[in-house]
Amino acid sequence: MKHLILGNGPAGVVAAETLRKVAPADDILMVGYEDAPPYSRMAIPYLLEENIDEAGTYLRKDPGHFERLRIRQLRGRAVALDTVKRKVLFDDGHFEHYDRLLIATGSHPVRPPIPGVDLPExxxxxxxxxxxxxxxxxxxxxxxxxxxxxxxxxxxxxxxxxxxxxxxxxxxxxxxxxxxxxxxxxxxxxxxxxxxxxxxxxxxxxxxxxxxxxxxxxxxxxxxxxxxxxxxxxxxxxAAGVAPNVGFLDATPVHVAKGVLVNDHMETSVPGIFAAGDVAEAPDLFTGAHLVSAIQPNAADQARIAATNMARDSVHESRLNGVLAINVLDTLGLISSSFGQWWGEKAEAGGSGVEMVDEGRYRYLSLQFKDDVLVGATSIGLTQHVGALRGLIHGQVRLGDWKERLLANPLAFVDAYVARSQQPMALAR
Incomplete structure (x- = not known):
């Protein structure tokens, strides 16, 4: 079986490596359009700071890594897709056929329609x-x-x-x-x-x-x-945002909204075609509504699920639990984070929240609930145990009377995590 992967960023690389593990005899071709080895865009700021050189941005530091895994690489940009004949046309005029296709083409920066935006500087x-x-x-x-x-x-x-x-x-x-x-x-x-x-x-x-x-x-x-x-x-x-690279899917039956719509198997509307990473629009953890979550951890998770399902003929076993929005940012030394539905739910839908503000010490915490489940959080200046917030949200943990305790003291979220998320394990014993 031939697997064609469009894109050699984090999603493409993780998918290719996963495919080689679960399908050791299959043909894998990974295509990237830049004149560089697969690299991480998130490392570019470190390059500008001169903390690393260009090689420091590469996703795999060993030059022979992909060759040893028998993952073939090609430079090119997809310009059209024929879903009936299962082939992709590239910008140099050649075609590549596939049995399974992964769209991991990522995003491109948006240039607003401002007069002069194309000047060299x-x-x-x-x-x-x-x-x-x-x-x-x-x-x-x-x-x-x-x-x-x-x-x-x-x-x-x-x-x-x-x-x-x-x-x-x-x-x-x-x-x-x-x-x-x-x-x-x-x-x-x-x-x-x-x-x-x-x-x-x-x-x-x-x-x-x-x-x-x-x-x-x-x-x-x-x-x-x-x-x-x-x-x-x-x-x-x-730096006005990015948009998924989906132009080559025009006039195809692959359903595209903001990004490529996928189900919880990471499969598109066309059987045998999958998508992962910045280009994919996957179901949200809480609402089931589709959204693009352009962060590297989500890209890697989606790529592993897509690749595992691509390697199977018909049975889809790997599922995405749902996309959880995660953002962690270091702004000149000030750490901030947001998880899930940080903006909260409407009161009529069972939403409530609490906000703790310490302007002088640059500390802030917002917790947002739907009934007794934490669905979103925002923090500034809190660097210890903030993963407990993600754990409560991602696990959709029912807080019971701990919700009222958190409304009175938001900083008790670690205690709430230990008390409520570990409870099923304790009972199982």
């Missing part, structure tokens, strides 16, 4: 090529404008700050990390960042980017904000 930060371009321009003292203060934007911001640039961050939301943090938590992160010497402008956007020489400035670029401000910069980095 305007960069995204997503590939090794992007990192090289940023490193050439982000010298100490350089004026850098970053568009976006979401999860990816905050990771990039940390690397830029360590390069010694003059950094301004513009975010359209009313707070930093708006898709991960509550209003209070996002405001606390903003204050922390500003105390570190970074200017942050929220509830604003970049409306136009102009060549400095065209508007009477010595700077390479001048950015016009929705606030009316005009900022001179040597480099503008767009």
């Amino acid at each position: 305007v960069q995204t930060c997503w590939t090794l090529a992007d990192a090289r371009a940023i490193a050439a321009l982000a010298k100490p003292g350089a004026r850098v404008l970053q568009l976006g203060a979401g999860f990816i934007g905050c990771i990039i911001m940390e690397a830029l700050a360590k390069r010694g640039v003059q950094l301004t961050v513009v975010e359209m939301g009313d707070r930093m990390v708006p898709r991960m943090m509550t209003p209070k938590a996002g405001g606390m992160i903003k204050r922390w960042v500003e105390d570190k010497g970074i200017r942050v402008v929220t509830s604003a956007g970049v409306e136009r980017i102009e060549r400095g020489s065209d508007v009477g400035s010595d700077a390479p670029l001048v950015a016009g904000l929705s606030t009316g401000d005009r900022l001179e910069c040597d480099l503008l980095i767009v």
Whole structure:
């Protein structure tokens, strides 16, 4: 049987390795479109900080790793899929046939439709090529404008700050990390960042980017904000989010919404075609609604499940329990995290919550419940035992009278985890 894997990021690599374990005699072909070995995009900030070199971003450090596993590699970009003839057309004009197909094509950075966004000094930060371009321009003292203060934007911001640039961050939301943090938590992160010497402008956007020489400035670029401000910069980095790579699936029967829709076997609407990672839209742990969760742990879990099912002729045994949103962020030394439905449930649906705020010490905790189950949490400045929050949420642990205790004292979540999640094991004995 031939397995064709489109994408050689974390999902593609884990899937290929899993397939080799469960299908030792099968043919495995993994395709990536960049001129580099399989690497982790999450390591790019460390590359910009010069803590590692490019080889340090590689997912597998041994050059002969894939050859020894008999995992063939190919460079190319999928441009069309024929689900009837089971073949994929690549950008160089050649076809590859398959018996099982895994779509692990990942995402690409979104470039908002801003006049001037294609100027050379305007960069995204997503590939090794992007990192090289940023490193050439982000010298100490350089004026850098970053568009976006979401999860990816905050990771990039940390690397830029360590390069010694003059950094301004513009975010359209009313707070930093708006898709991960509550209003209070996002405001606390903003204050922390500003105390570190970074200017942050929220509830604003970049409306136009102009060549400095065209508007009477010595700077390479001048950015016009929705606030009316005009900022001179040597480099503008767009960190306005990502979108799944699904264009090659146009006119196919593979169902696509935001990403490729999959069931709990990670199989798409077309039998024999699977998807995993940033490109996959899988069922949520609590609601069953489909969502894209573009984080590496989820990508690895989905890839293992997809690969295990790809190796079987008909029986699907491996299932995804459900996607749990997980975000852990280090923003200039301030650790924050959010899990599950951190925004909470409506009261009429059984939702309730509690918030603990310590502005002076940059400590924050929000717990969100549905009935007596913890469904979401947000934290800042809490680095010990925060995994207990994930455990309670992922296990959908019924808290009983511990819910009232947590509403009175949110910091007792570790005690609640020990008391309630270990109880079934104790009774089993």
